[in-house]
Amino acid sequence: xxxxxxxxxMDCAEGRAANLxxxxxxxxxxxxxxxxxxxxxxxxxxxxxxxxxxxxxxMASLIITEDRKSSTLILPHATLRDTAVYYCIVRGPGFQGAxxxxxxxxxxxxxxP
Amino acid sequence: AxxxxxxxxxxxxxKRETATLKxxxxxxxxTVYWYQQGPGxxxxxxxxFYEKMQSDKGSIPDRFSAQQFSDYHSxxxxxSLELGDSALYFCASSRGTVxxxxxxxxxxxxxxx
Numbered sequence: 001x002x003x004x005x006x007x008x009x010m011d012c013a014e015g016r017a018a019n020l021x022x023x024x025x026x027x028x029x030x031x032x033x034x035x036x037x038x039x040x041x042x043x044x045x046x047x048x049x050x051x052x053x054x055x056x057x058x059m060a061s062l063i064i065t066e067d068r069k070s071s072t073l074i075l076p077h078a079t080l081r082d083t084a085v086y087y088c089i090v091r092g093p094g095f096q097g098a099x100x101x102x103x104x105x106x107x108x109x110x111x112x113p
Numbered sequence: 114a115x116x117x118x119x120x121x122x123x124x125x126x127x128k129r130e131t132a133t134l135k136x137x138x139x140x141x142x143x144t145v146y147w148y149q150q151g152p153g154x155x156x157x158x159x160x161x162f163y164e165k166m167q168s169d170k171g172s173i174p175d176r177f178s179a180q181q182f183s184d185y186h187s188x189x190x191x192x193s194l195e196l197g198d199s200a201l202y203f204c205a206s207s208r209g210t211v212x213x214x215x216x217x218x219x220x221x222x223x224x225x226x
Binding site: 032038041043044045046049094097099104 | 155157158162168169209215222
């Protein structure tokens, strides 16, 4: 699976949009970009994933560049509860039953009041 | 909605003792993944099971073993515990089809004294 690079930490004001970048320059054509987050010592939580089109759900938006070498996770109206470590993970299709997520460093996002 | 259930939530053991962690996946999920997260570290993949067979293996020590039972729950057995085994252990489940999301439990905090 392709390696990702994320900022170690970021700050964002409450109520503003939080934009978290991720570089994955070695991504392959069949690999998806996944975003998970981990709020202090809780189990990682799925946020969103995409292949090449931009995606949006009730939690966030995912913008993937046309060359797919980078992406941005957008939390449109950050709240204090969004303070967490955010992981950008590139995952290939794998095979049935063996599609682990490989967690890298992640970005520690702090939402400030 | 039903989530992944892990037990116990906390476990305290002495060095050289044995520990058993249990994981109950989301109903109709046939794949289970185990992760270890040391203090200040990112989750590390240990092992996974699909349809009661081992499907993938990561950096799991030989002292650890795991299995998935006929009702799809899984157990992680850890013997000859060492101080360095103190960590959060997460279980995740998914359906075994390609590109399925992983859902994580709340974890078991293991402390080895």
